[in-house]
Structures are given as C-alpha cells and as structure tokens.
Amino acid sequence: MRQRRTFPRLLGSLLLAAGLAGLGLTGATGATGAPRAEALRPLGAIVPAPASVTPGGAPYTLTRATAVRVDADGTGDTDGRATRDIGRYLADLLRPSTGYPLPVVDADEARGGILLRLSPGATALGEEGYELRSGRTGVTLTAYRPAGLFRAVQTLRQQLPAAVEKRTVQPGPWRIAGGTVTDTPRYAYRGAMLDVSRHFFTVDQVKRYIDQLALYKINKLHLHLSDDQGWRIAIDSWPRLATYGGSTQVGGGPGGFYTKDDYREIVRYAASRYQEVVPEIDLPGHTNAALASYAELNCDGVAPPLYTGTAVGFSSLCVPKEITYDFVDDVIRELAALTPGRYLHIGGDEAHSTSHADYVAFMDRVQPIVAKYGKTVIGWHQLTGARPAEGALAQYWGLDRSSAAEKEQVAAAARAGTGIILSPADRAYLDMKYTKDTELGLSWAGYVEAQRSYDWDPATLLPGLPATAVAGVEAPLWTETISQSVHIDRMAFPRLPGIAELGWSPATTHDWATYRLRLAQQGPRLTALGIDYYRSPQVPWAAE
Secondary structure, rough: OOOOOOOHHHHHHHHHHHHHHHHHOOOOOOOOOOOOHHHHHHOOOOOOOOOOEEEEEEEEEOOOOOOOEOOOOOEEOOOOOOHHHHHHHHHHHHHHHHOOOOOOOOEEHHOOOEEEEEOOOOOHHOOOOEEEEEEEEEEEEOOOOHHHHHHHHHHHHHOOOOHHHHHOOOOOOOEOOOOOEEEOOOEEEEEEEOOOOOOOOOHHHHHHHHHHHHHHOOOOEEEEEOOOOOOOOOOOOOOOHOOOOOOOOOOOOOOOOOOOHHHHHHHHHHOOOOOOOEEEOOOOOOOHHHHHOOOHHHOOOOOOOOOOOOOOOOOOOOOOOOHHHHHHHHHHHHHHHOOOOOEEEEOOOOOOOOOHHHEEEEEEHHHHHHHHHOOEEEHHHHHHHOOOOOOOEEEEOOOOOOOOHHHHHHHHHHHHHOOOOOOEEEEOOEEEEOOOHHOOOOOOOOOOOHHHHHHHOOOOOOOOOHHHHEEEEEEOOOOOOOOOHHHHHHHHHHHHHHHHHHOOOHHOOOOOOHHHHHHHHHHHHHHHHOOOOOOOOOOOOOOO
16 A cells, blocks of 8 residues: 655654665664665655655666656746756766666657656646656656756655766666655755855866755855955956955965856856855955955055955955945946846855944945845845845854844844845854864864754744744855865765755654664765765764
8 A cells, every 4th residue: 555655753754764774774784883775765765855755666777778758848948958958967967877878868759768847737846846756667757847857856866876876887776666756845045155265166166066966956056255365256347356355265375266257157057957156245344355455445545465364353344435335336236247046145244343333334335236236135144233125135144052132133134024044053054063073174153963963943943033034044164174175075964965954855854863864875875976975973874
C-alpha cells in the first residue's frame, strides 16, 4: 500500500530513519563505524527535505538507451530554450560518471527516459516548485516555470548514488527510487553571501560556489563588493575605486576587481543556475577603500591610506557633503544597469563613525536613489533604526544574546511592513569557527557546529516578528580568514546545506535527528564534487 508522507516531525523522522536503516544507510557497518553508501536512496532522502513524498513502485534505472526528453511548450518558455538548456545541463551532469550518451531530444522523439516538461496547469507549483514522478519506465519532472524544472533536476541528481558527481566513468548502477515527490519552497528568498572584499575571488572561483549553491536550491547570490579593505567592481565615472581601492586586501595581498564584463559573466552564470545576484555596496561605513581612492569624499578632504586589517566601524562617508550623493548616485546607477535582479544591497551596518542623525539623513537620501534606478533596497538590520523605504528588506544578523531592544526594533519595523531576511550570526554566519580548534574563521559570535547552524526556526527566531514578515534566510561567508576556494569549502560545508533546508523545506520537516542522517549521506557526494568539507563529529558520515 502506498503511503503519502508530508514529514510530520516525529512520524516523518521515525519513518525516514527506519527507511535509511533498512537500506544500509544508517548504523555502523565496518571497522570505522561509518554507515555504508546506499544501494538505492529512499525517495526524498535528500537535502533540502521535500515537502511531500509518496514512495512506491519499481525504481527507474538509467541505461545506455536513456534519453533526456524535453517538452518545451510550456508556461514561461515560449521558445523552448530554457527547458532545452536545463535538459542539456542535466545530461552534462550525468554523462561523465555514467558514460552514457544521454541525447537531449524532443519529447516525441523517444519513449521513457527522463522527461522534462512545463505544464500551464501546474500553477500550484508556483515559480520554483516541481513534481518528480519515478517508475520502471522512466522519470518525469514537471514544473510550472523553468526555475522549478531546475530545482527538480537537483532532486533527481541527489536521488542517484553520490558517484554520479564524479567526472570519470563509474560502475553504477544508476537507479532512482519509485514514487512521487511534490515540492515547493517555504521561502522565496534563500541566499548565500560571499564577501569578495576582504579577500578577492576570481570569476571562476565565484562560479564554482554558484554550482555548489545550486545543488541545495539556493536562489540568491549576495556579493559583498565593497568594504574597507577593497572595492571590487569597476565604476566608469569613478575609476580609481577599482584600480586603486581594489588594489589590496586583508593582509596586504594584491586584491583585484571585476570589470563590467566580469560582473556580467557572473550574473549570466548565476542566472543559468537560476540564482539572482544581489550586489552590495556597503554604506556609509565600511568605506575606507572608497575614501582612500577619492580625497573629496572625506569631510577633511584628506584621503586615508589603504587598509589591510580587520577592524570595523572606523570609516564613514561625509554625510553633509553633496558630492557624497553624486558619488552614490553614480555607483548605484552603473551597478543597477549591470544587474537584472530586483535587489540592491546598501549595507548600513557598523557605521560607528556616523552619528545617528547623520545615519538617518544618509539613508533618507540614498534609498530613493536605489528606487530611481528600479531596484528594491536591502540593508543590514541597522536600517530599521532609520526609516526603511517601502518594500525594503532588512537583513538581521543579531545573536541570541543581542539586546531585547535591538530585537524589538527589527520586529517593530517588520510589523510596519519591512520584510526580514534572517542571518543570525551565531547560527548562519559560515565564517564562525566550528570549535575552538578550527583553524579558519572567527569566533566573536561564538562557535557554530553543524547542529547549532541547523536547529533554529526562522519563523520563531525573533520575539514579536510576524511570521509573514520573514522573506527568507541567508548564509553569509565573510572572508577575513578565507582566501582560497578550499577555505570556502571547509567553512560552508556542512553548514550551508542546513541553512538551505531551513529556507526551502516545510517547518514540519525540521528535525535534527533525521536531518543528520540525510546530511551524513551528503558526505560522499561532497567528496565526489571535490569539496573538502568539515567532518563534524555530530554527523554519522557515510563511508567515502
């Protein structure tokens, strides 16, 4: 008898744990005590957890005869290009490890296989939802919009053995459990931030992170493009911002910056993974790189030296000067023209060298500039101490120990209509050390192990915050101590998948005991992808 499950917390935990154990996915099976890799992953035993799973029926097995079929006559894809591109993306993922040709063909050119289709009638799936239906003769992925098909591909990918991620031919078999997954996200905003200012990361390094984010259904890439230590985006009207302000980084390295073509390529690549780039220019503090580049931006007309340390709160634009707003207008105008996404982040945190009156006056001038160029403001939660613009989002990075007054300020702004992105530093900041022995990272917000990073509910984190005001979650990665992709890997994983699950999965799925088992099975997949993740002792990692 088929059994539909929507993961009520206790029952879902017991059912999934039993299913994992029954297939050899839990429990010690060797000298290492690690659970062995799966023969057939139970339907829905992935990260993030799906909203609804109905297991049953025979699995589908990929063979040399399998084709990727695309039905491109659907909603939001009138010329079929998006659906076909997603089909090619899927085939490109699967070909190296399977060794199969996996041709991408029109739906009526073959039978069975993997069918990708957009359905005008699937409105309940929304912008990013999907249905995956698997059986003996094939797998069908259905969505209302192309983004939903792309998210479905990530689910199909995780249902296959971890070796599917390798770039050389593996033995298989390649089986997808039978049944149906119907899935939609809890929150529309599910982000990850990469600080490219403290240390600069190349276009290829950013693309690598984009691909990692895609696996876990992240849909926003927040790029922190300016700070005291470096300015990272070319601005034609103020060229020294990049050429001089971008010439260093923490510790005094060479820095770097993105040309406009570089930035366009990041935006294009992110869009191909159905991620929206959210650029941030941090204002009015965290601005030493700009102040060093142009003396006239300083109240005393004297440019400070470039800065390569890690202190915060010492810099500020000159709020009374009119040239400040000419500068801001030019930067936002050029950045908005490069950015097709909806949002532009204006920072606003740790402006300790700006008086409260000046801070409010500055935000009153700058937020309308963002609107003038067609973008919606995001600011760090200190923006709620000013007058957030209509429709603005505030990004909360406070701690459990933050004052009741600070939390209430954010909650009051939310009750007045400001949406909130939740990035609590003592849970979601990926640069916090796991333990005192972690070589990388900082610890000012405390130590953040895998369980602490996962085990909180966005809807109840802040007292007095209406659940309807929560726009979503974001996992920031600040880079004072992060300078290489291998550092990103170690600090983002395994915590990033947990934050992604909080953003995507229904609250009823939230259960550490079950999540740690699903996370354990991500270990071999991360290794196959070349990601050297932190082996948290809180997780019973599967054998590689």
